[in-house]
Amino acid sequence: MIKAVMVMNTQGKPRLAKFYEYLPPEKQQELIRSVFAVLCSRAENVSNFIQAESIFGPDSRLVYKHFATLYFVLVFDSSENELAVLDLIQVFVETLDKCFKNVCELDIVFNYSKIHTILDEIIFGGQVLETSSTEVMKAVEEISKLEAASNSITLIPKSASGWRNR
């Protein structure tokens, strides 16, 4: 099972944090901080895996991937395969890239709820739900279309269709 998904920038600012078992906000902050402390002590040319038992308790592994200014971090237990999780991060980022065309840190900050929508299509309740980025895209687009439709009366059309047209 996947325990947490975190996205943080290279300064340690959280950009997305989702824990699949409830944790109080203070604990979440503490975990994010200790993960960042480990991440920034890692050298350039090493593996993407960290044994995270000292942070997340027994039977937990951590896989991270560094893209430009962001770290994508997934925490999970022994029922997942490290290399596969690494590719799951890839799927997530590929989907983000398809969504935002050359995704960057700011996209993630400003489209906070949309990032959550995408993530919910990939990981659902701690289990990997969908691993095909095309399928995820399809689902997300449909959601946005319907959301926009349900709000078209109250919204300014331009902003409603802003990202969809790209």
Added chain:
Amino acid sequence: MGSQGGFYQSKEFLDLVKSIGEARSKAEEDRIVLNEIETLKRRISEPDIPKRKMKEFIIRLVYVEMLGHDASFGYIHAVKMTHDDSLLVKRTGYLAVTLFLNEDHDLIILIVNTIQKDLKSDNYLVVCAALNAVCKLINEETIPAVLPQVVELLGHPKEAVRKKAIMALHRFYHKSPSSVSHLVSNFRKRLCDNDPGVMGATLCPLFDLITTDVNSYKDLVISFVSILKQVAERRLPKAYDYHQMPAPFIQIKLLKILALLGSGDKQASENMYTVVGDIFRKCDSSSNIGNAVLYECICCVSSIYPNPKLLESAADVISRFLKSDSHNLKYMGIDALGRLIKISPEIAEQHQLAVIDCLEDPDDTLKRKTFELLYKMTKSTNVDVIVDRMIDYMISINDSHYKTEIASRCVELAEQFAPSNQWFIQTMNKVFEHAGDLVNIKVAHNLMRLIAEGFGEDDDSADTQLRSSAVESYLRILGEPKLPSVFLQVICWVLGEYGTADGKFSASYITGKLCDVAEAYSNDETVKAYAVTALMKIYAFEIAAGRKIDMLPECQSLIEELLASHSTDLQQRAYELQAVIGLDAHAVECIMPSDASCEDIEVDKSLSFLNGYVQEAIEKGAQPYIPESERSGMLNISNFRNQDHIEASSHGLRFEAYELPKPTVQSSIPPATLASNELVPVPEPVYSRESYQTPMPSVSSDAGSSELKLRLDGVQKKWGRPTYSPATSTVNSTTQKTVNGTTQVDGASSSNSRSRETYDSRKPQVEISPEKQKLAASLFGGSSKAEKRPATGHKTSKASSHTVEKSHVPKSSVEVVSEKRAPVQPPPDLLDLGEPTIASSAPSIDPFKQLEGLLDPTQDASAVNHGSTTVTKSPDIMGLYAETPAGIQDKDDNLLSGLSNLSVTNIPSGTTTTTSMQSSKGPNLKDALEKDALVRQMGVTPSTQNPNLFKDLLG
């Protein structure tokens, strides 16, 4: 980039994000966020806010909470949003509540109703949002409220809904298996869903179900195999391809499930061989995901009933992983090696250099994984090298969690495989010195026990030697500053017990050291207590030996200080010390016999020696003693009533509890006790000595308590025995049946020589070969010998190397130590000497199977399962651990045939191969690493203000 303007974000939110991004300090950021919270608090409760605005407020709240600030004031607004009709608002509300609330939050009760309604909605997106909330917010009590709807959704026309409904059910199963136990068949049904996504999602709950109960899913093996086959043959829609691999995530899940189902089941495993073999062949090893699938194949192969062909492919993949430049692949390779090594131990040898490279890699993750591997492949021949490495690493790290883990592993390995007791003590010293506060106190007790017991009866000089070497090492270590408390306790105990035993150190020297300890660690009472008791022992031994004691001034002042200590324990010890010093030699010898910590104390639990006294008292009219069992407990009310009547008639307010101490107080009176019972101390450091106070008139007031403590001693004596001793004892019992007296003697001496070798064999290599080769040889050298045990042809070559090593022995100082090891050596060689040829190998397997069982229960179980079929296989499986008996056998033969067997080669066969491997591999690796580093550097470095994430993703 451009999208920040869209997606309904207002300028305020943009400004917030921007100003937080530009904040130069945490304090500044906090100030901005607190400001924002104030604004939100004010505006969110204004009436008639447009929905779109409200949505934005909630998103801002989520953002604020993610930054670590309290947003609880807005939770209720998020809950309200879930009631809204607009999809956008509703979804935002659900998102916010799943992030804000937990399943036990008070507000959940307001949401359950909405969820129920939304699960029935016509709009599938509403249903999806509700299912999402179900996963996060429904707890055990509310499951029944939504369960019927969720089950209904399993047949929803939209595959996205079916998928999520399965996940929600899975979640329920996690939270409360009993609530959905009658619905488990639904998972089986969904496995045949038309949509591959739904089928893939179903694998998650099935994996969990199979993990808990393999047997009821054996019938699905065929289905899983056929699904896997179809996936591997690309029968799924193209959309599921990922980097040219057909649905790799589904393949991985299926392989995991097959590994569970095939474990220890030959029939089920046979169904899987073809498809797993196919995947091995088809998998694209150039992509990351391809390697993930390959790794999963290895896991599967090492879990199911072994198939030689598949094992071969697995070994090939592992060697590819280990030779790769990618740290990720090396990591997976090491992990896979650890799995496969259980089945075919010989493959470790091919990769020895790669493993050592990983051990020295700067990447901490890889290093730890490698230590894990080494831990798995430790045996008595390489334990010293591995544990040395582990200790070095343990010293170098700061992470206390991992330090504890590695320290306990060191202890475990040392206890299991220690080549000699001296080595064991030295190793323990190192562990204590550097991680003393992190290890279990039991380990310290074990160490004290080992020093005290030594080898028992047959070899006293060796024991003495061991103890004096321990004393010497401790006196040296005491010079170091800041030792852990546990370690100091051990030191004090050993110094007290054996400090003056060999006459090398004077009593005043040792007592001086002990006083230093008590002074230097004056706020650690346990250490002080140990030190005082040790002082008492030393003085007692001096008095008993007839020497006049001459108390050091600092010791005097220490005792005076402790006499007035706030701790009653320390005070008591100090008074006892004073009292003992005042006694004559004979009395002291009875109280504190030297080196008697291992003798058992005979406790006369019935206190029969008091019979006369009791009789006398009863005759004088005292109440007879009612045993505790007959005095029914006061808690039992019905009994209490009855008894109340009886007691009221016999005596007024007296309850038996008052009588309890009576016999024990009296126990101190008859002096005959001492002679008749011959009390001797148990190896319990703290209280053992006090038990001797019993017969002493001067401290008779303590007698009651000390008598009670005696019982405590009996309990504490149950320290876990070191793991290797029980194992040997079983071996002993099986072998000794067939052996007569004379061979036994021979056996002992031959095992001596063997242990000497294991300890020494490393030495000659140190000087002649480069460090890495040495390490490789000492880590892996043993395994090659191990596997070929049945072949007699090998004996001569091994025997020759043995003689050479033997010739080193007289020069080394370790000789004595190795002799001490003798009784602990597993003695299958005894058998061997009786019947030195083929027949001997069969019975000698047996005891080691037991040993092996300790190490690897699963394997043992599988071996048992397959009965006759395993017989041919078993020596192979055991190869890893069976090295020891093999070695002994051969060497014994050699001993018998005489030392005349001459040979020149000293280097184990492993070493020569390693040289060639290294030379062929060296330069390539370096080049490739450099290139890789360059590529990565180029890809990762951000070049513009707003760098493209995908540059390194695709590059």
